[in-house]
Amino acid sequence: MLFDTSSQSVLQPEEELKLAQFLINQVADAAFSVGLNAQILYVNDAMCRMSEYSREELLSMTLQDIDVDFSAHNWSDKWIALKEKGSLTFKFRYQTRTGRVFLVEMNLTYIEYQGKEFGCAFARDSSDELVGLSVQQYIDRTSDPKEEFEQEVIEYQRTQTELETSLSLLRSTLESTANGIVAVNFEGEILCYNQKFLEMWQFPNSVSLSKKSHRAKGFFENQVKYPEIFRQAVWEMPSQSDKQSYDLVELKDGRVFAHYSEPQRLGDKIIGRVWSIWDVTESRKTEEALRLNEARFRTLAETTEASIFLICDSRICYANSAAEVLTGYPKKELFNNFNIDRLITSKKLRQVHKQNGAGYSEYQEMQIRTKNGVERWLACTVGVLDGMLDFARKPVELLTAIDITDYKQAESELHQALEHAKRLSELRERFVSMLCHQFRTPLNIVSFSADLLKRHIHQWTEEKNRSYLDLITVAVQQISELLDEILLYGQAESARLECQPRQLNLERFCTDILAQVQIAGGNQKAINFVSQGNCSTGYLDPKLLQHILTNLLSNAIKYSPTSSTVTFRLYCQNNQVVFQIEDSGIGIPVVDQQQIFEPFYRGSNIDNIPGTGLGLSIVKTLVDLHGGEITVESVVGVGTTFTVNLPTVSS
Numbered sequence: 001m002l003f004d005t006s007s008q009s010v011l012q013p014e015e016e017l018k019l020a021q022f023l024i025n026q027v028a029d030a031a032f033s034v035g036l037n038a039q040i041l042y043v044n045d046a047m048c049r050m051s052e053y054s055r056e057e058l059l060s061m062t063l064q065d066i067d068v069d070f071s072a073h074n075w076s077d078k079w080i081a082l083k084e085k086g087s088l089t090f091k092f093r094y095q096t097r098t099g100r101v102f103l104v105e106m107n108l109t110y111i112e113y114q115g116k117e118f119g120c121a122f123a124r125d126s127s128d129e130l131v132g133l134s135v136q137q138y139i140d141r142t143s144d145p146k147e148e149f150e151q152e153v154i155e156y157q158r159t160q161t162e163l164e165t166s167l168s169l170l171r172s173t174l175e176s177t178a179n180g181i182v183a184v185n186f187e188g189e190i191l192c193y194n195q196k197f198l199e200m201w202q203f204p205n206s207v208s209l210s211k212k213s214h215r216a217k218g219f220f221e222n223q224v225k226y227p228e229i230f231r232q233a234v235w236e237m238p239s240q241s242d243k244q245s246y247d248l249v250e251l252k253d254g255r256v257f258a259h260y261s262e263p264q265r266l267g268d269k270i271i272g273r274v275w276s277i278w279d280v281t282e283s284r285k286t287e288e289a290l291r292l293n294e295a296r297f298r299t300l301a302e303t304t305e306a307s308i309f310l311i312c313d314s315r316i317c318y319a320n321s322a323a324e325v326l327t328g329y330p331k332k333e334l335f336n337n338f339n340i341d342r343l344i345t346s347k348k349l350r351q352v353h354k355q356n357g358a359g360y361s362e363y364q365e366m367q368i369r370t371k372n373g374v375e376r377w378l379a380c381t382v383g384v385l386d387g388m389l390d391f392a393r394k395p396v397e398l399l400t401a402i403d404i405t406d407y408k409q410a411e412s413e414l415h416q417a418l419e420h421a422k423r424l425s426e427l428r429e430r431f432v433s434m435l436c437h438q439f440r441t442p443l444n445i446v447s448f449s450a451d452l453l454k455r456h457i458h459q460w461t462e463e464k465n466r467s468y469l470d471l472i473t474v475a476v477q478q479i480s481e482l483l484d485e486i487l488l489y490g491q492a493e494s495a496r497l498e499c500q501p502r503q504l505n506l507e508r509f510c511t512d513i514l515a516q517v518q519i520a521g522g523n524q525k526a527i528n529f530v531s532q533g534n535c536s537t538g539y540l541d542p543k544l545l546q547h548i549l550t551n552l553l554s555n556a557i558k559y560s561p562t563s564s565t566v567t568f569r570l571y572c573q574n575n576q577v578v579f580q581i582e583d584s585g586i587g588i589p590v591v592d593q594q595q596i597f598e599p600f601y602r603g604s605n606i607d608n609i610p611g612t613g614l615g616l617s618i619v620k621t622l623v624d625l626h627g628g629e630i631t632v633e634s635v636v637g638v639g640t641t642f643t644v645n646l647p648t649v650s651s
Contacts, residue, residue: 023262026181026274030104030123033111038063038075041118050104050125052097068093068101082110082119087268091126102159107267122267125163180277183264191272200257200277225250242270248280255281307378309399314339317396326378326403328371340399343368345375365408366401377408424599442475449475488547488618499541499625501648506535506577510570513546517553525557526565533572538648540577544622545646551615552581552642558609559640560585572648579644587636596632605636 024031030047034040043058051058051066064070069092082088087109094104105126108119180197184190190209201223203209209216221227230249244262251257261275301308301320307327310318316334324331327343347366361383368376378401385396449468457465488497514527556566564584571578588596592603599617623630628646 023260023274023276026276027264029266031121032058032123033118033120034063034108035118036079038070047123050096050123051094052100057097066094066096068095078108079119082108083117086110089267094123100155100158100162102155109268122265124266125159178278180275182275182277183272184275185272197277200279223251223253225252248284255279256284305402307401307403309340309401311340311397311399312394314341316340323401326370326376326401327368328374345369347380365404376403376405378402379404442478445475446472486614497544497621497625499544501539501541501626504538504540504542504545506538506540506570506572507531509542509545510549510568510579513549513553514568517550517557520554525560525562527553527557528565528567529570530567531570531572535570535572535577538572538577540626540646540648544625548619548622548644549579549581551619552579552644555615556581556583556585556640556642559583559606575648577646577648579646580641582639582641584639587638587640588632588634589636593632593634597630 025045027044028046030044030050032040032043032047039062040058043055048055048058053061053066063075064072078088078090087107089105089107091103091105093101095101103126104123106121106123108121110117110119175194175196177194177196180194180200182190182193182197193209197203198209201220203219221230224230242263245260247259249257249259256279257277258280259275259277261273263270264272264274301318304320305322307323307325308318308320309316309323316338319327319331319334324334327334329338329343345367347364349362349364361381364380364382366378366380368378370376380399380401383398385398449471453465453468510529510531514529518525518527553566553568560566560583567580567582569578569580569582571580586605588603589605592605596603597616597620599614620630623644623646626646628644630645631643632640633643634640
């Protein structure tokens with residue numbers, strides 16, 4: 001790894017590899033690696049230029065394809081010697097793609113890595129030695145050394161031309177690179193640099209560029225923000241050091257240069273250093289801005305009461321402390337491959353906001369289940385941070401949530417209250433209408449009878465007059481009962497009724513109620529009374545109980561056919577008394593059974609049967625005052641059974 005001595009940042013492996021590839025391709029010597037079978041495994045740009053083959057061609061070849069003197073037996077011997085010594089230096093004659101032969105001095109180093117063996121080679125053109133070597137070889141091989149010698153001279157001249165061309169290409173490459181390049185020899189003299197280096201440092205022409213020049217040294221130290229760090233990290237780095245270095249140098253004008261250097265080797269000998277320099281000012285500013293924005297975001301996110309999540313591919317990659325408290329999950333668990341869908345049980349899209357015609361944000365209401373199983377409602381904004389933030393080049397969603405559970409509960413209660421008020425208003429309206437109708441009938445009878453009596457009382461017989469007076473009496477009684485029912489409902493609504501139990505003979509009390517109901521109904525319907533258990537004594541409020549039983553029995557008679565029988569059962573056991581009234585009437589629809597005890601509510605199948613809709617509501621209130629319970633079972637067209645269960649104390 002390469003470290004920055006000023007900021008302690010580390011080059012990533014991908015960046016380090018790119019930098020290594022860049023530097024190895026800046027080296028003037030040919031560099032390549034070979035395997036045990038002489039297969040070429042890697043080449044740099046200099047090797048390609050020297051051999052005149054492309055990189056792809058060389059990587060498909062062996063040394064035998066370019067080494068004129070190659071021998072498989074000799075190569076095997078050299079490989080054995082290489083493994084024993086670790087490195088070898090020898091000379092070969094190489095042939096280029098165009099057929100030119102030149103002498104190469106090679107330094108080969110043995111490397112074993114991850115169970116694989118290969119050699120790393122640095123090769124240098126030693127064509128100046130080719131003539132002597134060729135003369136000797138050709139004297140041994142040919143009878144006409146002069147002709148061969150002349151041919152080698154021609155090849156040598158061609159090599160010189162090609163070297164000059166290669167040098168020109170190298171200079172062009174150095175000048176065209178976006179980085180500043182400078183090479184320093186073993187003695188510390190600056191041997192080579194490109195124009196970009198001068199431009200980056202704005203080096204004046206009047207100063208000699210040399211490490212030994214006091215004016216040059218003064219110029220550089222005057223440019224940098226921290227001269228001592230610059231001297232230790234860059235200027236005083238010995239050229240013979242075998243360490244790679246990566247440093248950031250800050251200038252007084254605000255610019256920041258990245259300096260990377262590595263030793264330049266010839267075989268196993270260090271001959272100098274090569275520096276590569278590039279301007280990282282903008283990237284540093286961007287990095288600082290991102291770091292500042294991150295700090296601001298975290299400060300804002302951790303101090304707000306809203307819960308904040310960053311989501312990538314349905315996975316939570318960030319959550320603030322408020323989100324941790326809201327969900328009940330610790331951050332460690334939320335960040336451990338936690339799928340957001342585990343948290344959300346339902347959601348409703350409310351609206352979408354466009355942003356500058358491109359991005360968008362949504363307002364949603366979500367229901368979540370916390371870690372301890374509690375359901376909560378959230379008001380959320382969900383936006384995609386397109387181009388602002390990503391993870392592995394995948395878009396990130398920002399979810400900001402506020403807990404609105406209490407609001408949703410209040411909203412639900414308010415909605416229910418409004419529905420109840422609306423239904424109550426409708427029922428009251430129906431009640432007023434029915435009440436007017438209930439009063440109008442007996443009042444009409446009273447009015448009509450009184451008018452007839454006023455006009456004919458002296459002409460009619462006493463018996464006929466008495467019949468109209470009886471009609472008036474019955475009508476007045478009906479009005480009185482209706483008023484009593486309304487008064488009782490008012491007392492129940494205002495909580496002015498009290499339960500005052502006293503000792504009663506329940507069997508006798510029930511038979512008395514039966515007699516009153518039958519007399520009031522004109523004995524039009526048979527009532528079958530059944531008593532079980534010891535019901536001779538109990539403690540209940542007689543006034544409240546009378547109204548309960550009278551109302552239920554009257555309803556059973558009113559809503560049943562004339563020829564049918566009503567059954568009245570009394571059960572007494574274990575300090576409980578049960579009154580059950582069963583009829584064979586029209587029945588109550590299932591849809592009405594849930595609301596039958598609400599005030600002013602009447603069944604949907606009553607047609608023109610008179611009533612106020614208050615009776616069962618009052619009965620339910622009186623049963624509650626006793627601490628009891630009333631239930632109903634009914635089938636339309638079959639009949640209805642009301643069961644009243646009241647607690648009592650037997651003597």
